Amino acid sequence: MQWAVKLDMALPRPIRVIFRGVGQVFFCGNAVTGLVFLVALYIGGITAGLAATVGVVTSTITAYLLGFSEDDIDAGLYGFNGTLVGPCLFLFLENTPLLWVYVVFAAILSSVVLAALIRILTPYKIPASTSPFVLTCWMFMVAVYSFDNLSHGPVLPPPGIPETLVSADLPVAAWVSAMTDETAELWYVALTKGIAEVMFADNVLVGILFLIGIAITSLRGAFMALCGTFVGVLVPVLLGASQNLIEMGLYAFNPVLTMMAIGWVFLKPSVGTAFLALIAGILTVVCQAGLANFLTPIGLPTLTFPFVLTMWMFLFAASVSKHWSSE
Structure with missing residues (x-):
């Protein structure tokens, strides 16, 4: 603006x-x-x-x-x-x-x-x-x-051996069923905290203000951030991840950054790069789960490394593709 x-x-x-x-x-x-x-x-x-x-x-x-x-x-x-x-x-x-x-x-x-x-x-x-x-x-x-x-x-997180999640706290139906007040609140909290957690803020209002701040600079950037947090909620829900982690936004903040990087910042903005950003966002969720288990034995959090790793791989790949180009 x-x-x-x-x-x-x-x-x-x-x-x-x-x-x-x-x-x-x-x-x-x-x-x-x-x-x-x-x-x-x-x-x-x-x-x-x-x-x-x-x-x-x-x-x-x-x-x-x-x-x-x-x-x-x-x-x-x-x-x-x-x-x-x-x-x-x-x-x-x-x-x-x-x-x-x-x-x-x-x-x-x-x-x-x-x-x-x-x-x-x-x-x-x-x-x-x-x-x-x-x-x-x-x-x-x-x-x-x-x-x-x-x-x-x-x-x-204390050092330890990764454990298999016995079951998700809530079934998928609780997240994707007809929109009730309870379901709407789940999504509202998870989506906003997904943006807030980029800076380690477990706060709904902070997430909303972050999104407003991004929109001041770029509406496309804000749209990509919103898509990223949506991916960071929906994909873990479908894969059966822990509800607590999803609702806290801990699966969403890395896809937020990934989709902004690929779909807005480092590749020429287009419908094609938006689609590429979507794929990258989805894969960031899987990358985060894998890195979390990889780092568990030494007691370290993933931080934003799933975003960094996924972004690097997609940008390296884009540099040798005839379909994607940098800005």
């Missing part, structure tokens, strides 16, 4: 860059959208909002001090991984004063990892996306086992 672009450019450069960094979590390089996202995070929880703020500011300043690309910094590309690092570590690790220092170190590393991956992946025209966030958080989560003054929180 033109008014958002004009307002973005009217902001002082440091503020614009910081807000763009938050917006880039959903591929939205617009400060207005980033501001909406950050406000939504504070609404979801003060700690999450502060952690995201510390992360985005630290990772952006690090990029400036280390002399990385000015264009990339201005676009907010060195801010979004730091934005994710903060809320993630506060979700999975015990909340202590020392954790704030830990978040700062992690945000610094996320910018260094991003710069390294840009160097590696640019010749292949493949984006690093949220992979620096994933790699950094995995490292910092595992590292706490060596430090007496830091510890994992109750949300971090």
